[in-house]
Amino acid sequence: MKLHEYQAKTIFAANGIAIPRGRVAETKEQARDIATELRGRVVVKAQVLVGGRGKAGGVKVADTPAAALKHAGDILGMHIKGLPVRKVLVDEAAAIRTEIYFGITNDRSARKPVMIASASGGIDIEEVAALTPEKIIREHVDPFLGLRDYQLRHIASMIDLPREHWTAFAKIAHGLYSVFKNTDATLAEINPLVITEANQLVALDGKLVVDDNALYRHPELESMRDSDEETPAETEARTHGLSYVALDGEIGCMVNGAGLAMATMDIIQLYGGRPANFLDVGGGAGAEKVAAALRIILRDTKVKALLINIFGGITRCDEVARGVLAALETVAARLPMVVRLVGTNEEEGRKLLAEARMLTATSLADAAQKVVAAAGGAQ
Amino acid sequence: MSVLVDQHTRVVVQGITGREGLFHTRQMIAYGTQVVAGVTPGKGGEWADGVPVFDTCKLAVEATAANCALIFVPARFAADAMLEAADAGLPLIVCISEGVPVQDMILVRPYLDKCGARLIGPNCPGLLTPGSAKVGIIPGHIASVGTVGVVARSGTLTYEVLHALKQAGLGTSTCVGIGGDPVNGTSFLDVLKLFEEDPLTEKVVLIGEIGGRDEEDAAAFIADNYSKPVAAFIAGQSAPAGKRMGHAGAIVEGGAGTASEKIAALKAAGVRVARHPEELPALLA
Numbered sequence: 031m032k033l034h035e036y037q038a039k040t041i042f043a044a045n046g047i048a049i050p051r052g053r054v055a056e057t058k059e060q061a062r063d064i065a066t067e068l069r070g071r072v073v074v075k076a077q078v079l080v081g082g083r084g085k086a087g088g089v090k091v092a093d094t095p096a097a098a099l100k101h102a103g104d105i106l107g108m109h110i111k112g113l114p115v116r117k118v119l120v121d122e123a124a125a126i127r128t129e130i131y132f133g134i135t136n137d138r139s140a141r142k143p144v145m146i147a148s149a150s151g152g153i154d155i156e157e158v159a160a161l162t163p164e165k166i167i168r169e170h171v172d173p174f175l176g177l178r179d180y181q182l183r184h185i186a187s188m189i190d191l192p193r194e195h196w197t198a199f200a201k202i203a204h205g206l207y208s209v210f211k212n213t214d215a216t217l218a219e220i221n222p223l224v225i226t227e228a229n230q231l232v233a234l235d236g237k238l239v240v241d242d243n244a245l246y247r248h249p250e251l252e253s254m255r256d257s258d259e260e261t262p263a264e265t266e267a268r269t270h271g272l273s274y275v276a277l278d279g280e281i282g283c284m285v286n287g288a289g290l291a292m293a294t295m296d297i298i299q300l301y302g303g304r305p306a307n308f309l310d311v312g313g314g315a316g317a318e319k320v321a322a323a324l325r326i327i328l329r330d331t332k333v334k335a336l337l338i339n340i341f342g343g344i345t346r347c348d349e350v351a352r353g354v355l356a357a358l359e360t361v362a363a364r365l366p367m368v369v370r371l372v373g374t375n376e377e378e379g380r381k382l383l384a385e386a387r388m389l390t391a392t393s394l395a396d397a398a399q400k401v402v403a404a405a406g407g408a409q
Numbered sequence: 410m411s412v413l414v415d416q417h418t419r420v421v422v423q424g425i426t427g428r429e430g431l432f433h434t435r436q437m438i439a440y441g442t443q444v445v446a447g448v449t450p451g452k453g454g455e456w457a458d459g460v461p462v463f464d465t466c467k468l469a470v471e472a473t474a475a476n477c478a479l480i481f482v483p484a485r486f487a488a489d490a491m492l493e494a495a496d497a498g499l500p501l502i503v504c505i506s507e508g509v510p511v512q513d514m515i516l517v518r519p520y521l522d523k524c525g526a527r528l529i530g531p532n533c534p535g536l537l538t539p540g541s542a543k544v545g546i547i548p549g550h551i552a553s554v555g556t557v558g559v560v561a562r563s564g565t566l567t568y569e570v571l572h573a574l575k576q577a578g579l580g581t582s583t584c585v586g587i588g589g590d591p592v593n594g595t596s597f598l599d600v601l602k603l604f605e606e607d608p609l610t611e612k613v614v615l616i617g618e619i620g621g622r623d624e625e626d627a628a629a630f631i632a633d634n635y636s637k638p639v640a641a642f643i644a645g646q647s648a649p650a651g652k653r654m655g656h657a658g659a660i661v662e663g664g665a666g667t668a669s670e671k672i673a674a675l676k677a678a679g680v681r682v683a684r685h686p687e688e689l690p691a692l693l694a
Contacts, residue, residue, distance in 0.1 A: 242657075
């Protein structure tokens with residue numbers, strides 16, 4: 031789960047990281063009032079859970095409260111990469127001397143947290159990594175020893191941080207590692223971390239992504255969830271315990287198992303179709319779950335045909351077939367459907383569906399070709 | 410012999426009295442696996458389908474000489490269960506539970522390494538050695554006895570492949586489901602080494618997916634003098650970047666972990682890569 035900048039920075043500040051003065055606003059009038067309180071130049075920043083908001087015009091500097099009112103009004107109406115902007119953060123504008131990148135994430139291969147730092151802050155770190163990898167410093171953290179001061183001196187020297195800032199940098203790094211650990215984060219990032227004209231180290235922007243699997247022990251973070259991050263279909267899927275990701279294609283997919291669901295999307299693409307979604311209906315695939323999955327897939331009006339691909343291992347195919355038929359009684363689906371059932375009791379399952387005049391398939395390749403044809407042929 | 414488990418493996422099931430635990434215990438016993446004990450805190454002294462239940466792993470191991478733990482407990486208790494199994498001296502721990510927090514695994518894995526315990530999973534279907542034992546949830550009847558070693562990150566996709574191999578008249582030596590989490594126990598590379606040393610395994614099928622570098626590491630190892638032919642399939646070629654595809658570890662992050670990178674690395678290592686899972690049996694010919 032991603033947190034908004036204002037949420038992340040509030041947590042950062044509570045852990046001793048210096049952030050600019052500022053507050054979040056939901057209306058342009060609130061933004062103006064915050065600007066009046068802060069006195070002087072402010073930055074009005076869209077709070078939206080996608081990258082690239084600056085380029086999209088979602089970050090504006092205002093010299094007066096009146097200008098803050100105008101910018102906030104413009105930004106609050108915007109959609110950035112499809113997501114509506116409902117809040118803006120109004121921060122005092124910093125006079126920046128130097129921009130640094132500092133973040134902590136998990137290194138899957140090393141199986142431990144890794145600090146990433148660069149003297150080139152303020153821009154997309156992935157771009158820096160691709161273009162000038164030598165400018166990126168990585169330092170692993172031993173999860174049992176925690177973050178050690180010598181490691182921070184190493185990072186500070188490698189990114190040419192002036193010595194007068196080393197103590198302040200160590201405090202910020204320790205604070206960020208505490209946030210990373212204590213929130214079960216998969217990413218805690220300050221970009222940029224700046225040295226201001228007043229010679230202070232300040233976290234101008236903050237990003238925090240939390241491990242969904244650990245949310246049960248962080249109810250305070252779960253309540254910060256922004257439902258705009260998900261589409262209504264994704265929210266419905268989550269409440270039904272289904273794993274769903276919307277895509278742009280025209281062939282809906284319902285599959286049991288994540289790996290098989292991906293492989294099903296791949297084979298649709300291989301035969302010239304485009305998958306409309308990823309959907310893992312999970313184990314069991316009873317009537318209720320199948321019905322919920324059908325409703326979710328059919329919300330997408332781009333869907334022209336549907337492929338149901340179930341491998342019955344422990345689950346019996348005839349049970350799944352009955353589940354599909356029962357679901358179809360509650361969900362009106364007027365589009366072509368191809369069903370592939372393989373595994374335990376597959377023949378019985380296929381017979382039930384064929385009697386209901388559904389298209390059935392035995393092999394994955396056969397199923398993919400049939401559904402691509404049913405959706406109007408290869409794109 | 411096969412890798413990791415056989416008819417001599419003595420399994421203790423942690424979470425044996427839960428719905429999943431009990432169901433799969435029955436399936437394993439029916440397959441011929443020796444399930445010698447169960448652990449459910451607070452239910453020590455009871456019996457679950459003829460299997461004695463203990464309050465702790467240590468008690469179970471002392472009483473039954475179990476040598477393999479199989480974990481079905483809810484994700485929030487899984488870290489504790491894995492540590493408990495390692496502390497009880499169990500050398501092989503298979504964790505089926507899905508949804509274990511990454512930071513739990515970051516602490517559990519080094520501790521298990523220190524104890525000398527091998528972990529399979531978490532978020533995995535476990536192990537199947539056709540004809541001799543299954544430790545986990547892979548349906549026994551979908552695979553037949555044979556010489557193809559199968560290693561995979563996913564569940565049903567693996568079953569699909571085992572089934573396709575069987576249909577093509579190819580049997581399996583051992584199937585190892587290593588799990589779909591970003592931080593896990595045994596890797597592709599570890600299993601490739603086991604298959605290399607296993608006289609009953611003649612060919613290997615590797616089923617990978619987007620996310621991480623485990624497939625690339627395996628490719629580098631294969632390129633470096635692997636004696637057995639390897640065929641592979643990588644799921645997620647059509648998956649968009651930045652979206653988690655069901656498995657916690659199946660995500661393309663920062664442009665890394667794409668299917669095309671993995672396929673390229675495997676092909677460069679001489680691995681035959683299938684366009685879809687049903688092509689795999691032919692690639693082993």
